[in-house]
Amino acid sequence: MKVNNKHLGLVTKKFNDFFLVDLKNKENSGNSEKFLCKVRKAINFKNQLIYVGDEVVIENIDLKSKSAVITSLKKRRNLLVRPSVANISNIYITFSVEEPALNLSQVNRFLISAESMDVEVSLVLTKCDLISDTLRSSLINKFEKWGYQAITLNLQKSDCFKNLLAEVKQKECSIFMGPSGVGKTTLLNMIIPGLQNSTSPVSNKIKRGKNTTRNVELFSISNHSYIVDTPGFNMQPLEVDIKLLPNLYSEIYKQVIEEGIKCKFRNCLHLNDEGCNLNKSFERYSFYKDMIESSKSHYYQNQED
Ligand SMILES: Nc1nc2c(ncn2[C@@H]2O[C@H](COP(=O)(O)OP(=O)(O)OP(=O)(O)O)[C@@H](O)[C@H]2O)c(=O)[nH]1
Ligand SMILES: [Mg+2]
Ligand SMILES: [Zn+2]
Known part of the structure; x- marks a missing residue:
């Protein structure tokens, strides 16, 4: 039996060109109904790929074979x-x-x-x-x-x-x-x-x-x-803008944002002592320094390319 309504769904798994989609806004929880979906031909969502966690609209729902087609992709909050x-x-x-x-x-x-x-x-x-x-x-x-x-x-x-x-x-x-x-x-x-x-x-x-x-x-x-x-990764690649790095450490964030310490230069990376007022006596400071140094060399390498 086919149903022609549109339904909001959530992608729970992806394999090759297929997606498992869970219906959203279901009446009751528990055993969810999952539909095996492909993306409708001729739709490429502005070249965006679809990922697990994406909200999509599905149509042509076949209740017997539990299949449907994805016809649109909702704006995502993050990826x-x-x-x-x-x-x-x-x-x-x-x-x-x-x-x-x-x-x-x-x-x-x-x-x-x-x-x-x-x-x-x-x-x-x-x-x-x-x-x-x-x-x-x-x-x-x-x-x-x-x-x-x-x-x-x-x-x-x-x-x-x-x-x-x-x-x-x-x-x-x-x-x-x-x-x-x-x-x-x-x-x-x-x-x-x-x-x-x-x-x-x-x-x-x-x-x-x-x-x-x-x-x-x-x-x-x-x-x-x-x-x-998720599958375990032994090495986490770090692709963070170097300017954002300091505030991702709560030890630095607290001093700069909450306590309002000011260094001589705006955008201070808190590396050299000259004009830097950050208290660096916290355990993760050496990790922080290494991270900044390696992002810097990466940054300059990319500039030279
Ligand atoms: N002693 C002990 N062993 C545990 C505990 N939790 C998990 N294990 C064991 O750790 C081993 C690995 O567990 P998995 O759940 O497969 O690990 P995973 O993080 O999913 O690994 P990947 O799927 O490879 O990323 C299994 O043999 C578990 O029984 C725990 O609290 N104590
Ligand atoms: Mg596992
Ligand atoms: Zn500083």
């Missing part, structure tokens, strides 16, 4: 580049405290690149069963100084994710990002009833993840909330 996901409201940077071991410079890179998206950013630390309570507390203290209230999880305790679940249910579209093997899919399997996505143990020798999740996929947790599982 994360790697992995490609549209319309995110919250990013949960997810790292394990062990197996694979916590790499602070990598955590910082993920956090800063998430901050550049202008969405709410949180930090989740998994596998806390593998460390002592003392170490867990000291990590919480450390990240508090970085400007984050780390959510610490021990997924072997089934009730530890209750608060997190209540939180993501309040958000529109939360994405879990971090290296391979940290337990992103394990967490989603616990949060979403009935979800049984593949997970696999980290490799024995080098304690690295095995890149188990291959595709970005968006899952419904209530009528208005979605969670995205």
Whole structure:
């Protein structure tokens, strides 16, 4: 049976030229109806590609074969580049405290690149069963100084994710990002009833993840909330305008915006002491400096090309 109405849908998965689209504004939550869609021929949406998280209009809905065609693409609020996901409201940077071991410079890179998206950013630390309570507390203290209230999880305790679940249910579209093997899919399997996505143990020798999740996929947790599982990336590329970098660090933002400190030059990158009044005695300053230096060389290289 075909229905000719137009419907607003949400792209939950993408493979080659096909898209899985969930109907939006459904009456009830629970098992959602997904339609396999292609883009209507002769439409190219001004050469824009369609991504997971995009809102689209679907037509020619065939209820029997559960298929339809996408006829237009709604304006998106934001687009994360790697992995490609549209319309995110919250990013949960997810790292394990062990197996694979916590790499602070990598955590910082993920956090800063998430901050550049202008969405709410949180930090989740998994596998806390593998460390002592003392170490867990000291990590919480450390990240508090970085400007984050780390959510610490021990997924072997089934009730530890209750608060997190209540939180993501309040958000529109939360994405879990971090290296391979940290337990992103394990967490989603616990949060979403009935979800049984593949997970696999980290490799024995080098304690690295095995890149188990291959595709970005968006899952419904209530009528208005979605969670995205992503493939783990071990290196987060940073494509942030160098001028924006200082304010992505809360330690700098607080001094400049909230406390109003002024350096001699406007647009001070807070590197040399001459005329710079930033208090640099915070833990992430060395990461910040390295990030500015490497963006600078990248910046000048591009200017020469
Ligand atoms: N000890 C312990 N192991 C955990 C915990 N959470 C997840 N794991 C294990 O970590 C391994 C990797 O988990 P996955 O969920 O596949 O990791 P992922 O982040 O989805 O990895 P990719 O899909 O490769 O990006 C699995 O063997 C999980 O059982 C935890 O809280 N404690
Ligand atoms: Mg996974
Ligand atoms: Zn300065």
